[in-house]
Amino acid sequence: MSQEEDTARLVHDVLGADVVGIYRHGSAVLDGLRPHSDLDLLVVSRQRMTWQQRRALVDGLLWRSGAVGRSGSARPVELTVAVESELKPWRYPPRCEFQYGEWLRAEFESGELPAPVTSPDLAPLVTMVLLGDAAVYGPSPGLVLDPVPHEDLVHAFAAAVPELLDELWSDTRNVVLTLARIWSTLVTGVISSKDVAADWALRRLPEEHRPVLEHARAVYLAQQEQNWDDTTGRVRSCAEYLVEAIRELLAHDGYESPAVSTPSPPPSG
Numbered sequence: 001m002s003q004e005e006d007t008a009r010l011v012h013d014v015l016g017a018d019v020v021g022i023y024r025h026g027s028a029v030l031d032g033l034r035p036h037s038d039l040d041l042l043v044v045s046r047q048r049m050t051w052q053q054r055r056a057l058v059d060g061l062l063w064r065s066g067a068v069g070r071s072g073s074a075r076p077v078e079l080t081v082a083v084e085s086e087l088k089p090w091r092y093p094p095r096c097e098f099q100y101g102e103w104l105r106a107e108f109e110s111g112e113l114p115a116p117v118t119s120p121d122l123a124p125l126v127t128m129v130l131l132g133d134a135a136v137y138g139p140s141p142g143l144v145l146d147p148v149p150h151e152d153l154v155h156a157f158a159a160a161v162p163e164l165l166d167e168l169w170s171d172t173r174n175v176v177l178t179l180a181r182i183w184s185t186l187v188t189g190v191i192s193s194k195d196v197a198a199d200w201a202l203r204r205l206p207e208e209h210r211p212v213l214e215h216a217r218a219v220y221l222a223q224q225e226q227n228w229d230d231t232t233g234r235v236r237s238c239a240e241y242l243v244e245a246i247r248e249l250l251a252h253d254g255y256e257s258p259a260v261s262t263p264s265p266p267p268s269g
Helices: 003-018 052-064 101-107 122-132 150-165 172-188 193-203 209-221 234-253
Strands: 020-022 037-046 077-083 099-100 136-138
Touching: 003 020, 003 037, 003 077, 003 136, 020 122, 020 209, 037 122, 052 077, 052 099, 052 101, 077 122, 099 101, 099 150, 150 172, 150 209, 150 234, 172 193, 172 209, 172 234, 193 209
Parallel strands: 037 077
Antiparallel strands: 020 037, 020 136, 077 099
């Protein structure tokens, strides 16, 4: 049984008949899974989840997700649950019922559980699900989900920037690549995989910022080992350039972009 099949079985075991559909998004439906890609799944449910269901789903995912999971599975799992009525008819921002990701592992292992939250991130996620049209279980996503208006997708990108910068030093590779993807999508109107978006951005970045994005792309493709030692200044400058490019595009299109600042790196040692 594949990791995807095992994860889908867990979802069915926990949510039962409430599962409307399970859909792929992310790299799997854009340009193919890369060595460091997550297994990205959206679950559409008929009902809100109980505390017991949240506990059971987190426990099952902790065991199955990523190299640190007890099962030794190859990929981290990012699993999002949304209630069908929150997504259709579409309204912005929608509510996310549950989200598991490896960046939250420490909190989940300490006993915390994901709570329902308003989630602008569901806008690009649903867009990727509809683009990929890849059901693991259930009807075609086009029968379950409404398309996301372009203006809501742009608002979601604007909302994502401050949260990304908060994680710049804890998840440098993904933050730099995601900023490049937001920039690429705002210009081209196409959501690409992180490495394809990085290729696009590298052709437009000033030379002094390219080494940071080149390294992030190479790590994502398992061509280099991750090493950000002695590069904090360059990382910060590259991130600031990408953020300013995004802000200029938002302003040009009449969207308000929140004021953000790049956090200082954590003290060494």
